[in-house]
Amino acid sequence: MPSTTIAELETATAVSSTPAERLPVASLAQGSASSKAHFNASLDMALHILKQQDLGSSRSDSQSISGRGDSSTPVNWASTDIEGSESTLSQVDSLLSYSATADDLILNDSKARVSLPSRSAHSGLSSTMAGKDTQAECQVRARIPYPGGHFYLHLYHTDEDEKEHLAIVFGDDIRSKTLELAKPGESDMDRKIRGASTGALRSLVQKDIARRQLSNRSGQEPAQRRMGFEPDPVDSFVAPRVSLVEAPLIRIHSECFTGETVSSVRCDCGYQLAEAMRLIQREGRGVIVYLRQEGRGIGLLEKLKAYNLQDMGHDTVDANLLLNHPADARTYGSARAILADLGVDKLRLLTNNTDKIRQLQGHGSSLDIVCHVPMYPRWWGNDTPALLDDSPAAELSYSRHLVLQKNVMAEADLYLKTKAQRMGHMLSLDPTTLPLLRSPAH
């Protein structure tokens, strides 16, 4: 299969002109270098969305925005006006609302102003918003040995649907509230079987207290005064559940049988899952919420039909629409409920998807997404050459998805192009640029 460069894939996006009422959403003055870089990247992303995806009109003095993502480059801010459709508004707004807040993005005396329309026509992007609080209950937790360590697989039922959603949890201190709740009449063995704590710590404490009481009564010094206990090796869940002080790395991932199980390179899903596991394992803690939303929520049957339409020349969005499905039918209520159950309320989100960020933050969500961490297709760059060539490191890689090469990813590049151009994904199609947003240090 011939290789296709990202530059070859790039095409101009049609821009229609729709007059729109403008609303100022941000007014910023000059501050720290990292704030500038962060805001710079966010604003650039907003402009990128307008340029790549929006069907509304856009006018901005984007040329005055220099030094994208580079904290050492002076930034000359000028008034920046953006116009766009309603869907762009919400995407840009969600980008700016979590990264361009007045507190951390005060930019000198020269102002940067972003203006957005209050109403306009919708673009083709459609996704539903979870309108109620979803409840999630963890049914079982099991340790899964994994190259380089282990993670804990949590299986959830939620009241959003009948699916078995999963959480892949790295880090022993991320604990499920609902898993630990006592069920009426259950024995220690029942609890062990579903992976809940059996109270090994509690029984050790009780034994120690009893021992001390006994020795006090007999006038002797307690044989043992220790307050801490070694965990029972059979019950590895004795560590107290702690609230997470630092924002862990989190991925909300949607099931893709083709990409993950049978290694299709028609999409980047297999790579994204493997890469998320690699990044989170490297940090030592974090969660992948694995939602059973196959085919962006339309299911495998419909996705395979969409594949046939794609082979007739339609892109992923049009194929869905031709089948009378929205471009994206996913909701994220279950993801929010699962994260709440795991005690994760502050996080860094691994994604390029602005709609996902918007939905996770919407409807009075208490989730604090402190930043997003881009998922950059490895085969687009040279950051980790050892995993991209035929070196022994590549052969030894524990996931075949981590060694994907340019020459096999041409179809996935087409898929990524559609995500960037039609679905507001934050991916630069220019092979010479880096990911548009960088994660600030934490």
Ligand SMILES: Nc1nc2c(ncn2[C@@H]2O[C@H](COP(=O)(O)OP(=O)(O)OP(=O)(O)O)[C@@H](O)[C@H]2O)c(=O)[nH]1
């Ligand atoms: N309908 C449809 N779904 C697809 C197709 N290819 C992959 N998918 C599904 O798309 C979902 C993944 O969504 P993506 O849009 O790739 O990525 P994302 O999770 O929205 O965004 P990121 O967080 O940036 O990865 C999985 O459920 C896949 O099964 C396709 O051609 N058609």
